[in-house]
Amino acid sequence: MMFFRNWPKWAMLAILVMSILIPVVAGLGETTWAAFGILPALGKHSFSLEAWQQLFELPGLATSVRLSLVSGFLSTSVALILALFGCAWVHSSSHRPSLLNKLKPFATPLLVPILAAPHAAVAIGLAFLLAPSGWLARLFSPWLTTWQLPPDLATVQDLWGLSLVLGLVIKELPFLWLISLVALKQIEVSKQLSISHSLGYSTANAWYKVIIPQLYPLIRLPVLVVLVYALSTVDMAVILGPNSPPTLALATMRWYNDANVALLLPASAAALSLGLLMIASVLFWEITIKVIMAMTKMMTRIGGRGHPWKFASGALATTLPSILILGLLSLVVLAIWSVTWRWSFPDALPTSYSYAYWLKLISKWPLALQHSITLALGSSAIAVVLSVAWLEVQDRYGGHLSRLTLWLIYLPLLVPQIAFLYGLKVGFLRIGLNGGMGAVIWAHLLFVFPYVMLSLVDSWRALDQRYLQVAASLGTSSWGCFWRIKLSLLLQPLLLAWAIGMAVSIGQYLPTLMMGAGKIESLTTEAVSLASGADRRLVGVYGLLQAAVPLLAYGMALLLPKLIRLNRLK
């Protein structure tokens, strides 16, 4: 009888299993077999550990792992700290007429372009900004530096991976900042700050001891997404990271792309190792945060009212705008490149201009743009509906999906795409799905859904249940509660999750190419294949186009709730 009463729960579970879980397992299955020597398409049928042996004998493997860990942890912590500081700054009540305070209303709109731009485009822009032959050097050469030719300095692709860390921070800071600002709407920041002030806590101390401990649980999963992305990125590592040896993700990618198909076996072992490394990193991060939280609680109990953060906040106040300016300049310089013909060192501006690439694209891109938008709208809409349905079913019928299920859903984020897609492709072909729009939307969904779910779940669960209780006591039906209370109170996080889904879908290269069998060209399939030719002018044109769609989505996500509120007030 339980079963019939709870049928929506089981139906939801079945949908999730069919649409997400089975493809993920199928995709991962092939990779796992291959890592243990079984790849029938290559005539390999017997179990063997050779692939692992080959992997562990790889020169520079330890360096690759170290580079991945350093860039992952460093970029995530720095981006998180800066995002939290950014929130504190936006919420600060200081009205001193300083330049920084005048900029405050523009902070959020300025974040959006960086958030919307593809990772690779930001990386190429930043590389051009910082390189010894780059824009900054050109602005000051030769009149200040006396450089007629660029010097041989490691300002990008340094051996420690610091420029990669910088690139990741630039790209992830806006994401964490916006997610935090949206989450903070569920915490009464100004009220709590004034109470803290009246108890003698400085603003910095109040954020540290009162606000952040409430905020972090709301952004925990997005932070983990950032950590996982930083560990697995190929797009940024190939442009900003060291390459001899490279990060583990890039090394894996190179193996997969090698002309020698026999290397698919050690590549699969490397892909699994990278997945395990990411899982271990997530666990380590979680434990570290728990320890920090416990220590914070202890400090709060001790009750110190001192102001130990003065030095830190000074440093953060210079770092934060510098990071944002670097991010925006990276995009500006790409925009300049998109109308450049030649730009020689040390000219501060292009030597000659041309609109040739824009003109050429106008004849070509409508179809690619149309495909990109269809894929993004389709996959993000399905992802939002699935996420909301899942959360709502859980609210009504109780019970959480097991931890294992959760991990499985997040697996597409934990395994290099190329490793996962081969198996998925084989699976899709077996059930007769090939080359259609549907297959590509489905493949996108596997990557879009975890992002949408992760961005939404914390805010959903933090919804103040008393609203619902009051509504229910006034006789509102459960559907009424859902439509009129939950969806309207959660409109902003919902729209933001949708916009993130749009951006994730727009950026998909390999799933579009492989599941579409090369027959569905999108902005990104065009851009990535052209980017392998390293023409900054083309990267500029496509990068701006690729950013345009998510930019509109984020714009809607941020503005729509405000417009609706204004409308209601009328």
Next chain:
Amino acid sequence: MAPILNYLQPKKLTAILSVLSLGLFSQLSHADEWQKTLDQAAGDTVYWHAWGGDVRTNDFISWVGDQTQALYDVKVKQVKLSSTSEAVTQVLAEKAAGQNTEGAVDMIWINGPNFLAMKQQGLLHGPFVDQLPNAKYLDLSPNSAAAVDFTEAVDGLEVPWRLARFVFIVDSDRVKNPPSSMAQMLTFAQQNPGRLTHPVISNFMGTTFLKQALIELTPDPSVLQQSATQENFATASAPLWQWYDAIRPYLWRQGTSFPENEAIQQQMLSDGAIDIAMAFDPAAAAAGIASGLLPPSARVFVPNQGSLGNISFVAIPYNASHIAAAEVVANFLIQPETQAHMQNIDVLGSFSVLDTTKITHQHSMAFAALPTSKALPTLVELGPTLLEPHASWTTQLKEEWSKRYSQ
């Protein structure tokens, strides 16, 4: 006199006649066969999977499609790849799923290691090359350049379409006397520290640089045409590592970091960050100038002994959906008019793969009338073509380099 008389014996005469008519008949049937292929191909679209990083190549492929559509009602759709292995993976996945017909890939721009992999795994359609009418313009004798791909016999499984030669590119305003050999390259690096580099070794162009040095420095280059073993590799490559140890400290970033591929390396040349770039296309400098990617003073040079050369091919996967149409496109690619259009520096500037002794006088005139460019070397200036070593040398070079220099 007797032997001649013998020929006139009626029995033998019939035999000769029948042989002659058989030849005639088989020629007729060849034409019939090709007509069948054309009929089958009409109305189809060929999905040509090709690296998409070069705008001029993409434009050429789209021109090919316009032509074949007008001539044979066959459309060409380029699937732009960032790496040829993406197409190989696609075919492999189809094979794994048991999809042995109706595959998504109709034609691949391929050569060397990717070809070897597909041939070994039985992923290619053919042999079909000698069924193409235009194959008569190719030199397909067993050891000719068009019949061997990185020492692997082509066996009629792929059609050559453009010539590739390893060349260096310099900015002639900055470098007046480029090094004339790989040994001279060391002197150049010592005199200009930090101004020389090569693409990463996992990249095709990075290993090509090493192979060029290996061929020039090794005591007996003929060994390189055999498979590499532990013993012959150690002896043959010893002078290479000695040379590399000497040159490495003078490379860009002291040889600790490298450009990801040749395109990035050419961008560095254009930015003035280094003095020498590399390409697998004699027209690279001229094309780079024409598209604004290189300074007008860019020029190519090759070592005096010559440089590595190979040919780009197209192959058809065993399970392609439009095999006939792909054959029609492949045949169109080796049409003398197509090759002349391709060799035009305003189009691609890639040298023709046709045998100059087999094309008509009219065709030769068309090639001779092509425009020239200061940055485009003549075939004579390019010097001799050095043969690609057996593919196993590439694998061993990569492994050994990583052991020695990748911490």
